[in-house]
Amino acid sequence: MNILHVSIECYPIAKVGGLADVVGALPKYQNSLGHNAGVIIPFHDNKFTEEAELIKIHKGTLQLGEDLHSYSIKKLVNPDLGFIVYMVHIPRLLDRTMVYGHPDEIERFIAFQKAVLDWISLEKNIPDIVHCHDHHTGLIPFMMTHADQYTALRNIPTIFTIHNAQYQGQLSYDKLYYLPQFDHKKIGLLDWDHRINPLATGVKNAWKVTTVSPNYMKELQERANGLERLLRDESKKCVGILNGIDTETWNPETDPMLIKNYKLSTLVSGRKANKKWLCDNFDLSIEKPLFAFIGRLVNEKGADLLAEIIAESLSNTDINILILGSGNQQIEEKLRSLRERFIDRYHVHIGYDEQLSHIIYSGADFLLMPSRVEPCGLNQMYALRYGTIPIVRRTGGLKDTVVDIGDGGFGICHDQALVWDVCYSIKRAIALFDDQSAYKRLQRQIMKIDHSWHRSAQEYLDLYNSLIQLK
Ligand code: ADP
Numbered sequence: 001m002n003i004l005h006v007s008i009e010c011y012p013i014a015k016v017g018g019l020a021d022v023v024g025a026l027p028k029y030q031n032s033l034g035h036n037a038g039v040i041i042p043f044h045d046n047k048f049t050e051e052a053e054l055i056k057i058h059k060g061t062l063q064l065g066e067d068l069h070s071y072s073i074k075k076l077v078n079p080d081l082g083f084i085v086y087m088v089h090i091p092r093l094l095d096r097t098m099v100y101g102h103p104d105e106i107e108r109f110i111a112f113q114k115a116v117l118d119w120i121s122l123e124k125n126i127p128d129i130v131h132c133h134d135h136h137t138g139l140i141p142f143m144m145t146h147a148d149q150y151t152a153l154r155n156i157p158t159i160f161t162i163h164n165a166q167y168q169g170q171l172s173y174d175k176l177y178y179l180p181q182f183d184h185k186k187i188g189l190l191d192w193d194h195r196i197n198p199l200a201t202g203v204k205n206a207w208k209v210t211t212v213s214p215n216y217m218k219e220l221q222e223r224a225n226g227l228e229r230l231l232r233d234e235s236k237k238c239v240g241i242l243n244g245i246d247t248e249t250w251n252p253e254t255d256p257m258l259i260k261n262y263k264l265s266t267l268v269s270g271r272k273a274n275k276k277w278l279c280d281n282f283d284l285s286i287e288k289p290l291f292a293f294i295g296r297l298v299n300e301k302g303a304d305l306l307a308e309i310i311a312e313s314l315s316n317t318d319i320n321i322l323i324l325g326s327g328n329q330q331i332e333e334k335l336r337s338l339r340e341r342f343i344d345r346y347h348v349h350i351g352y353d354e355q356l357s358h359i360i361y362s363g364a365d366f367l368l369m370p371s372r373v374e375p376c377g378l379n380q381m382y383a384l385r386y387g388t389i390p391i392v393r394r395t396g397g398l399k400d401t402v403v404d405i406g407d408g409g410f411g412i413c414h415d416q417a418l419v420w421d422v423c424y425s426i427k428r429a430i431a432l433f434d435d436q437s438a439y440k441r442l443q444r445q446i447m448k449i450d451h452s453w454h455r456s457a458q459e460y461l462d463l464y465n466s467l468i469q470l471k
Pocket of ligand 1: 016017018019021164294295296324325326351352353354357376377378379
């Protein structure tokens with residue numbers, strides 16, 4: 001089967017969060033099952049593309065409102081990532097360093113989607129399945145079915161995966177002229193709440209809709225930032241498939257980003273070397289249990305609670321806390337200002353640092369995830385694989401992947417995104433840490449859990465097959 005994934009992010013080319021990790025792993029596992037999966041993303045102007053070897057395989061021109069843009073499709077030759085990567089290069093519009101946060105985001109995403117469809121509709125070898133990821137690609141299923149220009153693509157099944165329903169990419173109708181000609185009787189298929197809503201459009205028009213965990217699918221039918229009714233109405237074509245992790249990239253035995261590699265039999269010494277590096281570099285003490293947080297500093301991740309959690313826990317217990325993240329400026333500022341108060345037990349690194357994140361997964365004792373919303377969550381799965389015990393709020397995919405030690409499981413769970421609930425979990429974690437033999441037993445247990453993509457990659461393939469049979 002020829003599968004084309006359409007996404008804005010893809011690890012290791014351009015990563016902001018979990019979307020990149022999924023799109024950078026799922027096709028590799030689909031290929032290992034005998035298929036031909038590729039990814040198409042924008043050409044981002046960054047270190048990766050600067051060093052990569054690319055060949056131009058197609059040139060074209062696309063209309064965006066009154067503007068004509070030349071574009072080209074480039075294919076990645078080197079390095080080989082285990083799947084084919086195509087990039088849409090639109091000079092001055094797409095080739096930027098930052099993935100998100102540009103004032104002309106609407107134009108960028110629509111131009112990207114149109115270029116993808118222009119190109120594949122002219123290709124001899126058109127894909128059997130087009131798999132779109134998040135709202136940036138949500139107009140594709142509509143355009144493939146209803147735009148006059150893309151009739152060649154009408155019968156290709158489309159899958160739309162919601163990685164995060166908080167972001168929907170809404171635009172007003174004065175931008176409608178950016179879209180290609182279509183039958184105006186179909187305009188309702190673009191609409192949600194009197195605006196063009198690309199996330200809703202993806203849900204309405206894709207042949208199947210998936211979310212990144214079964215529990216998140218259930219939650220979206222109750223709370224989906226305004227789309228809950230739509231998700232209930234469309235529930236028959238919706239399914240939750242749990243994300244996996246790329247166990248080749250995320251392997252403590254071979255991960256080149258670690259200070260010291262380790263496996264089950266060398267877990268204690270390996271993890272100690274990574275913890276030591278963290279403690280030396282962030283002025284912490286190696287004897288105390290190290291609690292870490294990695295992620296976007298936004299309310300969705302419960303990051304607004306962190307300052308209070310840190311102040312409360314460090315006032316009442318003898319632990320270390322290390323934070324890695326960036327996002328909301330007020331949260332960043334609050335986290336920075338706490339440093340002075342707890343100089344030898346707390347550190348925060350504001351920014352995005354892939355290597356540091358790997359070292360934290362391999363050196364921290366506990367990983368905090370007090371998320372309000374967590375569609376799947378990959379951090380807890382990386383933590384498990386590296387032997388760090390996750391402390392999570394029971395929400396979204398966290399509920400699907402972490403079982404509390406009190407229920408015979410291997411993590412620490414709480415129900416509320418509240419400071420006292422997280423602090424109580426921290427106290428439970430300290431009690432666990434104090435019993436070193438139980439703690440080490442648990443570390444060995446979690447490192448053996450299989451969260452690789454094998455099972456989920458097959459679930460997606462089964463879904464594609466069910467659609468191909470409908471054609
Ligand atoms: P998100 O909602 O941000 O996509 P996920 O849990 O799905 O959350 O994925 C987050 C991914 O981004 C993980 O690979 C995590 O390690 C990484 N990550 C998040 N913030 C940072 C950061 N500041 N530095 C390095 N890696 C980060």
